[in-house]
Structure formats: structure tokens, C-alpha cells
Amino acid sequence: MSAPGRLRIVGLGPGGDAWITPEASHLIANATDLVGYAPYLERLPPKQGQTRHQSGNRVEMERARHALRLVEDGRHVALVSGGDPGVFAMAAAVFEAIEEGEPGWRDIDIAVSPGIPALQAAAARIGAPLGHDFCAISLSDNRKPWPLVEKRLAAAANADFVIALYNPASTARPGRIHDAFALLRSLKSASTPVVFARAVGRADEHLYIETLAGANPGLADMSTLIIVGSSETRIVRRRSGTPFVYTPRGVMVEQ
């Protein structure tokens, strides 16, 4: 039997080396094997003696099991993920694979290293739109029924959360983002600030600020994260440059 391996599930943040934590860099440098979706591995410089295992983006369970089998062979595996691995990303897939897989997988030396989530990076770029209670909803209905997405959107709108929408565009179901906006428009003020944050931290980063009534949901693609304000969210105009968008820390009551 080989020496015990270990698995580290590592978040790289949403783009840009300046957001990769020292912990993540250390874990990647000390891994014998890197496993991940190809564009994430491409962000990391090659290293002598380190093996890379690339995969496509629709095979999370297969990738998780591949990483676990490498650990069984005594390898020190860094499974890399964009953003934070715990937010709509690889960490949950690994624990699903462990629960459904070999009994011995439960006792593997495994840890998750957090990364800057895309949501927080997008928020930082525009001001502080998440300054108060917020929620994050994936619009993908690959693995959940669409009525549940609608129920969560309505609950979040009615309870006046700031709402972050992950996975707003799907090649299989391009109409979902329009359905979601129609629902939000029926429940929230037309003047609610909306931010489209595309490819934050990458060379092709683009920010777009609009009102809920004025926003064109068709502009969202697979790299876009959408933030829909609460009733308190405000746009602060400047003489030049992008306005700030922020949500006050409190709801207006007596101060």
C-alpha cells in the first residue's frame, strides 16, 4: 500500500493572480497532481514533475471521482476551481462523490481552501451592493426544477433581499433569464438598481449598471453574474467614471 495521499479543493478566485490567496498558491505548488476544468488549469504556470489532469466543464462528478482515485494511489492532489469552490462549484461535487462512492473515501485527508467568490469580486468592483442581507440563486435548472427557482426568486423579492443570480445564461434554455426578469419585474420597483458584472478580474471584464425596468437580460452570458438590488440599494453618480452602487447597512428607521 502506498503512502496516504491527500486532496485539497482549491479556489483560485474569479480571475487575476492578485486574488489567489497564499494558501491556494502553497497548495498548488506542493501538489503532485492538479485536476480541474481546462481554463482554470491554464491560469497556473507549468511546474516540473507535476501532472495535470484537465477536463471539460460538464463532468464534475467524473472529475471528482478521478481526483479521489488519484488520492487512493498516494498522490497529493489539488483540485482547482474558479472563484470559491464552495459556491456553485467543485466542493459539493466532491462530497457527493464521497458519499456515493467507496466507503474508504470518507476517511481521505481532504480540505477545502476558500477563494474570493465571483459575487464578492463583482460587488467590490461596483461599490458595496451586498451591504445588507443578500441571497445567491443559480438560474440553472439542470439539477433543480424551474418552479423551485421561481419560488426562491419570489421569496427573495418579497422579503427584499439583494439578489445575486449565478448561471444566468444557458445554451440549452436561453429563455430562463427572461422568465426570471419578468418575475422580478412583477414584484420589485422598476427603479431597482441592477448590475451585470461580466468576467470580473479578467481582461474582458465589463460592468453594466441599469434599472430593473431598463436592463436587457439578453446581455447576460455564461460569464455574467447579475446583482439585483433591494428596495434600499442606491446608485451614486460621479462627475466621471462608473457610478457606485451600494446597499446601506440598515433599513431606514430612526437612527
Place this chain on the structure above:
Amino acid sequence: MSAPGRLRIVGLGPGGDAWITPEASHLIANATDLVGYAPYLERLPPKQGQTRHQSGNRVEMERARHALRLVEDGRHVALVSGGDPGVFAMAAAVFEAIEEGEPGWRDIDIAVSPGIPALQAAAARIGAPLGHDFCAISLSDNRKPWPLVEKRLAAAANADFVIALYNPASTARPGRIHDAFALLRSLKSASTPVVFARAVGRADEHLYIETLAGANPGLADMSTLIIVGSSETRIVRRRSGTPFVYTPRGVMVEQ
């Protein structure tokens, strides 16, 4: 008139230098002035020629205005915050101060540098409890009416979000966390996994996993973040060590 100053609102992550991003380290090293709540400044090594401006934890607006005035004097200010500055922290206070303050403050060179949020660090430590739709609610009612907190808790429970509770303990109102648990217990299954994550990344870190029925909300203090699972959240027991807690990426429908 002095050369223009600038303001960087910098997140240090929830504790531990290994989570401070290279961007944050760079901004701190290049600031002429550091402004922040004393325990955050104490995490940073002193630097020759750099001025520190410490303040208490209940004076966010005062601290924000102090930072803005330093920038008016041409200083390069890093305003430091624990975790992510955009999540229940300093960034929103700065934009509030800007909106209410001197007209010239709107045109200050200002940027937010995201940090690892306490929520994502806590989640990483325990597995992947945020693997699906989630929300974050502050239980502090300093700046919002308690009925709004209850409305959000109920909406989040009824729409089956994973729920993260910030600021669960208040010296002024220690009963609020008990009220919140009573409400969640009336709406959610008794067996729902609950995680208490205290001081994540610090020497006195402590994790506590229980069911919603079995958890003792009185154990939460000012350094505790609570994660309450959705109906899908699972506990994976191991032969030794802390169990994993994770929320599957999908809701069980046909795969």
C-alpha cells in the same frame, strides 16, 4: 492643493495571513495611512513611515469620514476590514458617508479590494454547506426592525435556502438568537444540519455541528457565524474527525 489622495477599502479575510490576497498585501504595503478597527490593524506588521488610525467597533461612519478626510489631504489610505469589506462590513459605510458628505467626496479615487468572506471560510472548514442556493442574514437589529429580520428568516426557510446568520449575538439583545431559532424550528425539519463556526482561521477556531432541534443557540457569540442547512443538506460521518457537511448541487429530481 496637495496631490490627489486615494482610498482603498481592503478585506483581510477572516483570520490568518494565508487568506490575505496579494492585492490586499500590496495595497496595505503602499498606503501612507492605515485606518481600521484596532484588532484588524493589529494583524498587520508595523511599517516605517506609515501612520495608523485605530478606532472602536461601533463607529463605522466616523471611521469612514476620517478616511475620506485623510484622502482629501492627499494621503493614500487603506481602510482595512476583516473578511470581505462588502459583506456586513466597512464598504457600505464608506459609500453612505460619501453620499451624505462633501460633494467632492464622490470623485475621490476609491476602490474596494475583496477578501475571503467569513461565510465562505466557515463553509470551507466543514465541507460544502453552501453548495446550492443560499442567503446571508444579519441578526443585528441595530439598524433594521426585528420584524424585517423575521420576515427574511421565514422567507428563506419557506423557500428552502441554506441560511447563514451573521451577528448572532448581541450584548444589548441576547434573546434575538433564541427568537430566530424558535422561528426556524417552527418552519424547518428538526433534523436540519446546523453549523456553528467560531473564529474561523484564528487560534481559537471552533466548529460545532448539530441538528436544528439539538443545537444550543446560546453557544453563539460575537465571533460565531451560523449556517442552517436546506432540506437537502447532508452530514457525512467519518471513522474519525469532524464530519463533512454539504449541500448537493441539485435538488433530487430525475438525473
